[in-house]
Amino acid sequence: MDFMITVADGFIGMFEAGAEVFMGYMTGIIPLLVTLITAVNALTKMIGEERINRFLQKITKYALLRYTLVPFIAVFFFTNPMCYTVGRFMPEKYKPAFYDSAVSFVHPITGLFPHANSAELFIWLGVATGYTAAGGSQSHLGLMFLLTGLLVILMRGLVTERISAYMFKKQGYENILDEK
Amino acid sequence: MTNHKTVRISKGKYGWGGPLELTPTKEKKYVISVTGGGIHPVAERIAKLSGAEVVDAFKNPVDKDETLVAVIDCGGTARCGTYPRLRIPTVNIKTMSPSGPLAKFMTEDIFVSGTTVNDIESVDGETAAEVTKSDETAERKEAETEQSEETVVTASEQTENSSANNGNGKKKGIMGLIDTVAKVAGNFINILYQAGRDTIDTIIKNIIPFMAFVAALIGIINYTGIGEILANVFVPLANNIGGLLILGVITALPFLSPLLAPGAVIGAIIGTLVGNEIANGNINMSIALPALFAINAQVGTDFIPVGLTLGEAKPETISVGAPAILFSRVITGPLAVVIAYFMSFLL
Numbered sequence: 001m002d003f004m005i006t007v008a009d010g011f012i013g014m015f016e017a018g019a020e021v022f023m024g025y026m027t028g029i030i031p032l033l034v035t036l037i038t039a040v041n042a043l044t045k046m047i048g049e050e051r052i053n054r055f056l057q058k059i060t061k062y063a064l065l066r067y068t069l070v071p072f073i074a075v076f077f078f079t080n081p082m083c084y085t086v087g088r089f090m091p092e093k094y095k096p097a098f099y100d101s102a103v104s105f106v107h108p109i110t111g112l113f114p115h116a117n118s119a120e121l122f123i124w125l126g127v128a129t130g131y132t133a134a135g136g137s138q139s140h141l142g143l144m145f146l147l148t149g150l151l152v153i154l155m156r157g158l159v160t161e162r163i164s165a166y167m168f169k170k171q172g173y174e175n176i177l178d179e180k
Numbered sequence: 181m182t183n184h185k186t187v188r189i190s191k192g193k194y195g196w197g198g199p200l201e202l203t204p205t206k207e208k209k210y211v212i213s214v215t216g217g218g219i220h221p222v223a224e225r226i227a228k229l230s231g232a233e234v235v236d237a238f239k240n241p242v243d244k245d246e247t248l249v250a251v252i253d254c255g256g257t258a259r260c261g262t263y264p265r266l267r268i269p270t271v272n273i274k275t276m277s278p279s280g281p282l283a284k285f286m287t288e289d290i291f292v293s294g295t296t297v298n299d300i301e302s303v304d305g306e307t308a309a310e311v312t313k314s315d316e317t318a319e320r321k322e323a324e325t326e327q328s329e330e331t332v333v334t335a336s337e338q339t340e341n342s343s344a345n346n347g348n349g350k351k352k353g354i355m356g357l358i359d360t361v362a363k364v365a366g367n368f369i370n371i372l373y374q375a376g377r378d379t380i381d382t383i384i385k386n387i388i389p390f391m392a393f394v395a396a397l398i399g400i401i402n403y404t405g406i407g408e409i410l411a412n413v414f415v416p417l418a419n420n421i422g423g424l425l426i427l428g429v430i431t432a433l434p435f436l437s438p439l440l441a442p443g444a445v446i447g448a449i450i451g452t453l454v455g456n457e458i459a460n461g462n463i464n465m466s467i468a469l470p471a472l473f474a475i476n477a478q479v480g481t482d483f484i485p486v487g488l489t490l491g492e493a494k495p496e497t498i499s500v501g502a503p504a505i506l507f508s509r510v511i512t513g514p515l516a517v518v519i520a521y522f523m524s525f526l527l
Contacts (some may be wrong), residue, residue: 018399041375087491096501103480122448130455164504
């Protein structure tokens, strides 16, 4: 009997430990997400899609902005996965690089703006909750994640742009490379 | 006035439901505008295209058996459910999805929201008469953007043959001002309210389920001691920049990355394990930032064709783009870890 009681205690205890973690999420993270996501949702609706599109169309021709500010705005306002539709504003030869750049930003942005990819928060939250528990500042790490993310997507966009240009050429799609 | 035509009414941007296709009949010949402050342009447009009559329901209530469609501007939950409950097709010019006590009556076949003047079109074939009509409409659309009092007057003039009994819509003077202020405030609150609704929706559908699964996982790992075993395997790999680089190379392998990427689930689990070990003190805090990139070099590699299609890329671009991105990751995956490692000195 004692043995069975020990087993039962262990069984329930395992889920009590899980319940504690869950409660931590519900009281620690959810309230922040509720207010933050609501405010940003309202903001994006007030600014309106057309205005953002018009602005993006103007700045895609600069390589530096194409792989930093454009993905940032696209992911912030249109969120994952609609942010990739912004690719339509640029010539074919830049589209793979832009996608690579934009998709690599859908997690770095969640550190400060979780609304942008709310279904995939745990890439960030998994590490961040541990970091906070060890005494770190979550907002500080979130900001660094975002800034580093911008550097990484710029690097990634430029590299992929070169590689895809090489491959377009090799496969005889020079017409795509010539497209302005 | 027997010239009845079918109109299609679609949802607007951020709207919900529809599209509705409606044809007026002898019995059901009224478009009712339940919007306050005169007849709404959307109601006018529906009436104009379908050949029905438009009335201001506040001034001239119409029997429900004679109502073709109701145009409402309800951002709350009460009015917008009332007409659907009576099975009267309902067009809500405010953006909202079904909610409130009457939500179950608001179905896609009878309810459409967020509709603007541009979301209404005639279904019948193009005739000469209709071309002229659409010219007129274009002019009207321009005028409408100005949203001045004049517009409403012109608009009502245009439809006066179809609606003799609704008076001249807009109130003037101080009442008009109060009306405008109320509408702007109402619009603002409606946007916030809908934003809140969307947020709760995504939290319940997307975020909390993932938390439930992660919480159960962490509970089991920590309680049973599996965590210690994992830590023994994992910590040597994740606790120094060399190990993270290896992790970054592995997650970026072209044949492996598309398998690791879907839903970001695997990255999330590894991230949670790393976070857990940081919390337990087994992994150094300074490793958090490079780790975030090392566990995620595969991001989006499963989605390349879909993502490029969303950007309206040609098939040739997709066939070149997919391998280009996969190869690029072999370089940029580990490089991202290096960048993050140097950035972490700023933390």
